[in-house]
Amino acid sequence: MKTTGLHLITVVGILAAGCSQETTTIDTMHDEGKAVMALDYRDFDRAASELVQSMLGSGALKKQDGGRYVVATGRIVNDTMQRIDTDQLMAKVETELLNSGQAVMTSAVGSGSDKLVQEARQLRDSEEFDPNTVAARRTLIAPELSMSGKIFQRNIRYERNRQQVEYYFQLKLSDVKSGLRFWQDEVIVGKRGSDRSVAW
Amino acid sequence: MKKLGFALIALIIIASGCSKPHDSRIHVREEVGSDTLGSNIVTRPVAHAFSALIGEGIEITDAVTRRNEAGFLELYVNGFNQSYNTKRFRYRVEWLDEEGLLIGTKTSVWLPMSAMGKSPFSFKAVAPRPQAVNFRLDTRKWE
Numbered sequence: 001m002k003t004t005g006l007h008l009i010t011v012v013g014i015l016a017a018g019c020s021q022e023t024t025t026i027d028t029m030h031d032e033g034k035a036v037m038a039l040d041y042r043d044f045d046r047a048a049s050e051l052v053q054s055m056l057g058s059g060a061l062k063k064q065d066g067g068r069y070v071v072a073t074g075r076i077v078n079d080t081m082q083r084i085d086t087d088q089l090m091a092k093v094e095t096e097l098l099n100s101g102q103a104v105m106t107s108a109v110g111s112g113s114d115k116l117v118q119e120a121r122q123l124r125d126s127e128e129f130d131p132n133t134v135a136a137r138r139t140l141i142a143p144e145l146s147m148s149g150k151i152f153q154r155n156i157r158y159e160r161n162r163q164q165v166e167y168y169f170q171l172k173l174s175d176v177k178s179g180l181r182f183w184q185d186e187v188i189v190g191k192r193g194s195d196r197s198v199a200w
Numbered sequence: 201m202k203k204l205g206f207a208l209i210a211l212i213i214i215a216s217g218c219s220k221p222h223d224s225r226i227h228v229r230e231e232v233g234s235d236t237l238g239s240n241i242v243t244r245p246v247a248h249a250f251s252a253l254i255g256e257g258i259e260i261t262d263a264v265t266r267r268n269e270a271g272f273l274e275l276y277v278n279g280f281n282q283s284y285n286t287k288r289f290r291y292r293v294e295w296l297d298e299e300g301l302l303i304g305t306k307t308s309v310w311l312p313m314s315a316m317g318k319s320p321f322s323f324k325a326v327a328p329r330p331q332a333v334n335f336r337l338d339t340r341k342w343e
Contacts, residue, residue: 030340042309048306096307096328100330
């Protein structure tokens with residue numbers, strides 16, 4: 001009786017292991033996976049690509065004297081029902097702006113600021129540091145352009161048991177001195193699916 | 201019977217002769233404009249079935265590059281959807297430098313595109329690096 005029970009448990013264990021879903025790595029280069037109702041990396045890739053192309057194609061970053069604009073990342077609002085790190089979008093945009101040769105990003109101010117830039121300036125009075133290696137006063141460069149934006153979501157009942165979710169990626173580029181807006185654009189990602197799919 | 205056949209052929213020739221050469225900039229879709237021989241209620245299903253049978257799809261008619269004022273290479277692609285159905289597909293543009301080497305960018309991702317049946321379509325891509333001098337365009341089915 002004991003042996004039969006043990007055999008049964010072993011067989012059930014083997015069968016259960018066979019049924020478990022295998023973990024696979026996503027082929028992010030050619031992902032043929034089904035779309036999901038929530039935002040996934042493909043949506044951020046698409047939004048970043050279209051926004052960067054629009055920004056560079058507009059000529060808004062072409063400086064008259066041929067130099068590079070100093071750009072700060074301002075507030076990027078996440079107004080979706082999802083917990084999103086807006087860096088998923090902005091890291092891609094910032095990387096491409098830097099690599100375009102037309103802009104340089106600042107880490108001194110804005111949402112992409114590096115606390116250490118300010119902290120390093122507090123070392124001026126410290127006797128532990130060589131004063132020649134500490135950042136001098138008035139050496140930080142102020143941003144000329146500010147990049148800000150918003151990601152928001154609208155849920156609409158499409159049919160019985162189906163919903164439509166619209167995601168809006170909006171980005172704008174403003175001149176810090178004059179407050180004038182040089183460029184702005186929007187990418188819409190729309191999805192339709194079951195009401196049961198959770199989009200937040 | 202023979203006479204009727206001749207009359208029908210003559211009518212078709214006359215009818216096609218009467219049609220004005222259309223402005224290629226303006227596209228009046230099926231079921232919006234006047235019916236043609238291939239788009240009337242009787243022949244439409246046959247034409248659609250034949251199109252599906254021979255597997256008509258999109259064709260790229262033109263791919264033009266130019267350098268914009270900011271110094272970035274721009275690609276303008278024009279095409280035509282030969283099929284009667286809306287074709288949804290994805291495209292990806294990769295940029296190549298002077299030596300033909302790939303420039304890795306975050307903008308070279310699969311982007312969605314859609315072309316309605318028997319209609320022209322266009323899209324534009326901008327190289328995010330001034331080093332780009334050429335391109336490589338790839339398409340795939342919209343999953």
